[in-house]
Amino acid sequence: MNHPDTSLLTSGDIFVGGEWRKGRANPYASIYPADQSINAEISTANADDAREAVECADRAFRKADWAGLKPHQRAAVLHRIAGLIEARHEALAQLQRRDNGKPISETRGLVTSAANTFRYFASCLETLEEELTPARGDYLTMSVHEPLGVVAAITPWNSPIASDAQKLAPALAAGNAVVLKPAEVTPLASLALARICEEAGVPRGVVSVLPGKGSVIGDALVRHPLVKKVAFTGGTEVGRGIARLAAEKLMPVSLELGGKSPTIVYADADLDHAVNGVLYGIFSSSGESCIAGSRLFVERRVYGEFMARLVEGARKLRVGDPSRENTQMGPLITAQHRESIEKYVALGLEEGGKLLCGGERPSGDGRDKGFFYLPTIIEGLANDARMCQEEIFGPVLAALPFDDEAALLEQANDSVFGLAAGIWTRDYKRAWHTARALNTGTVWINTYKQFSISTPFGGWKDSGMGREKGRLGLREYMQQKSLYWGLNDAPLPWAN
Numbered sequence: 001m002n003h004p005d006t007s008l009l010t011s012g013d014i015f016v017g018g019e020w021r022k023g024r025a026n027p028y029a030s031i032y033p034a035d036q037s038i039n040a041e042i043s044t045a046n047a048d049d050a051r052e053a054v055e056c057a058d059r060a061f062r063k064a065d066w067a068g069l070k071p072h073q074r075a076a077v078l079h080r081i082a083g084l085i086e087a088r089h090e091a092l093a094q095l096q097r098r099d100n101g102k103p104i105s106e107t108r109g110l111v112t113s114a115a116n117t118f119r120y121f122a123s124c125l126e127t128l129e130e131e132l133t134p135a136r137g138d139y140l141t142m143s144v145h146e147p148l149g150v151v152a153a154i155t156p157w158n159s160p161i162a163s164d165a166q167k168l169a170p171a172l173a174a175g176n177a178v179v180l181k182p183a184e185v186t187p188l189a190s191l192a193l194a195r196i197c198e199e200a201g202v203p204r205g206v207v208s209v210l211p212g213k214g215s216v217i218g219d220a221l222v223r224h225p226l227v228k229k230v231a232f233t234g235g236t237e238v239g240r241g242i243a244r245l246a247a248e249k250l251m252p253v254s255l256e257l258g259g260k261s262p263t264i265v266y267a268d269a270d271l272d273h274a275v276n277g278v279l280y281g282i283f284s285s286s287g288e289s290c291i292a293g294s295r296l297f298v299e300r301r302v303y304g305e306f307m308a309r310l311v312e313g314a315r316k317l318r319v320g321d322p323s324r325e326n327t328q329m330g331p332l333i334t335a336q337h338r339e340s341i342e343k344y345v346a347l348g349l350e351e352g353g354k355l356l357c358g359g360e361r362p363s364g365d366g367r368d369k370g371f372f373y374l375p376t377i378i379e380g381l382a383n384d385a386r387m388c389q390e391e392i393f394g395p396v397l398a399a400l401p402f403d404d405e406a407a408l409l410e411q412a413n414d415s416v417f418g419l420a421a422g423i424w425t426r427d428y429k430r431a432w433h434t435a436r437a438l439n440t441g442t443v444w445i446n447t448y449k450q451f452s453i454s455t456p457f458g459g460w461k462d463s464g465m466g467r468e469k470g471r472l473g474l475r476e477y478m479q480q481k482s483l484y485w486g487l488n489d490a491p492l493p494w495a496n
């Protein structure tokens, strides 16, 4: 199905304080990156809309129709959201495909993940226990958690429905009100989610969705005094700017930022599995993934054989129409983003790299109309080359041989980023040492890019701070409070 399913959109309106209406900024066309056809005309918010959404959210939060519900009652609404996502699974997957051009097999997975995220946080909420702490006097001591108030959730374009769910579900579970700001180029899934939240019974004003310019709306949200937390996923420099503003307000922020993740192949690895894993790690989602395994380190003894197999595999990947069931790589998000990737490839070659495959746009089969780019592998660069240090966010892999574990670890950890890493080996002792020595938030061993909603996710170093997923992910949207209950009738001794 190539035509956009817009049944989940409400005439391209934005959603402010429970009302569907036009935004005050200029509308723009949402474009399908596979052929540049128009999905829908989208109204966009300006800074006044953002302020209005925050004020409505704050009123809705204080009215306590949401925060005041018992955990099992809020959980029931989250389960309804999950059910509505499941009921519209195919429509949402098609909408997400049109939104950012990911292959349909992948967007179906993202929709399933979004529904599971709501279910997981509903269950978490119902089973979350507060603590009775050991008392040191004649009183009872407790540690409890309260919601924060208005949360601004700011998401990127690469997996919108899943990133939105990862913020909306725990923020709502914790009893907060949320103003969601999707990326400029991918507002469709977020608007559909707003409609689903409304249908599921989330009270009016508790969720707003504001498509439009990040530098305007995002900035207005971050600065607003009634916004009590920002949950951001996006680029490191934007994240750093948000952290600076948050410091002024002493406001908690969670930042899921960029990466330049190393994948390590030891000579004793199952090379068939490693080839598959490395191809999937870098080229799925066309490399537009924060956890893309974009730096490959292969033990020199098997480097030649491994690279030959990897290049053969990369050449066979099916790049094309995202609506086809067997497509592995869709287009890149925009023409501008493809140009930035092309500049990185040119830079890598100038820096002394040798192109093993790709390095160009594919042609034929309708691909000239979209922003396609072939899977690209470059070798011969040192780890300090810009192509090995900067996030490209596209289907470009830099491959480097290594001789021993010490040299490998020094290079793998020589990065400003610390999001994820992968290790392929049959030796569990070596896997253990290497995994513990890598400075990253996630390490995959003999697998890559697998996720479990119950396991925390987040970055070290310039890849971010705070955690999403798991029980830790729910606590990020709460503030802790201590309670002391006096247990005897005697007055405190001081005043006597």
Ligand code: NAD
Pocket: 154, 155, 156, 157, 158, 181, 182, 183, 184, 212, 213, 214, 215, 216, 217, 218, 219, 222, 233, 234, 235, 236, 238, 239, 241, 242, 255, 256, 257, 258, 259, 289, 290, 291, 391, 393, 419, 459, 463, 464
């Ligand atoms: P981006 O930083 O340009 O934009 C992210 C979001 O921030 C968008 O909604 C954008 O409109 C908004 N924004 C832009 N300027 C802003 C400002 N001044 N104030 C507030 N908000 C602003 O990132 P992108 O290009 O959409 O996404 C790609 C980046 O996201 C990559 O660096 C990638 O690694 C990162 N990412 C990280 C994760 C993770 O979990 N660590 C996941 C996905 C993507």
